[in-house]
Amino acid sequence: MNGGYGIAQRLSAWAVHVFTGSGVVLGLLALLSASSGDAEACLGWLGLALVVDGVDGTLARRASVRDVLPGFDGSALDLVVDYLTYVVVPALFMYVFNLLPNGFGIPLTAWVLMTSLYCFCNVNMKSGDNYFVGFPAIWNVVALYLWILELNPWINAAILIAFGLMTFTTVKFLHPFRVRKLMRVNIAVSAVWLISSAALVILQPERPPVIFAVWLLASGYYVAVCAWRTLRGPEAA
Known part of the structure; x- marks a missing residue:
């Protein structure tokens, strides 16, 4: 046990963090798509990342991740992923596809x-x-x-x-x-x-x-x- 929480609860909390972290993989795929000139695929990967970001907070609250894993900052993780998928990749997208x-x-x-x-x-x-x-x-x-x-x-x-x-x-x-x-x-x-x-x-x-x-x-x-x-x-x- 850890802080009164069992293995199943800790695994659930870590699963939520992994789900949030999967956004960086989607961001990588979006970057590669933009680099290869595939705008549709890039936007598709960004769309999936948007869905992940939209629901991971609800999952985190249901799994009580802050209480179960107090030593891991899920908010910081979310910000790191979001800066990639909400800012860096879209900035590259607008540059690569001549929108500016x-x-x-x-x-x-x-x-x-x-x-x-x-x-x-x-x-x-x-x-x-x-x-x-x-x-x-x-x-x-x-x-x-x-x-x-x-x-x-x-x-x-x-x-x-x-x-x-x-x-x-x-x-x-x-x-x-x-x-x-x-x-x-x-x-x-x-x-x-x-x-x-x-x-x-x-x-x-x-x-x-x-x-x-x-x-x-x-x-x-x-x-x-x-x-x-x-x-x-x-x-x-």
Whole structure:
């Protein structure tokens, strides 16, 4: 026994950490796909990493990993994995697939990498009701939008600069698996968004109107919730 917990409980806790850590393998596969010029595969691996990150917190709480394995910091593990899959790989993706203006790829990807450091080190990253405070460095999602929408590279540059600046603001961003208010609706919309995103990646450059409309509606829901929560101001748990 260790701290009152049995072998089965410790194995369960370690299994959760291994599940979280598998994100670095998905990140590696995404890096290799980007390096070989396969945008669809890169986004696919990043999508799987997003799913892992979305559910590992719930698994960790159910397995009481902090209590069972107090000597291993799962939060630090999560941040290490997230910086790779949410920041480094998407930055490379935007650079490799020419989503940024010629001659500005390095400065803009550096902007992504540097502003994200603040986000990951910000002890006030979450509000009392579990919204992200400031842009939460979800560059994997930004890269997906830029690739699907095929915007002008200068518009993409402006978007990157704007989101990077929002890192230092108090704009609220929804965490669908942690915010309790309308959680079931938030998770359902997230599932619709994920499925429609996957369909658009697979079908690119085709954008079937129904799927594209569903994707935009799900995106609009997120924007509306984030704007509503931001305008409400500070709120406790």
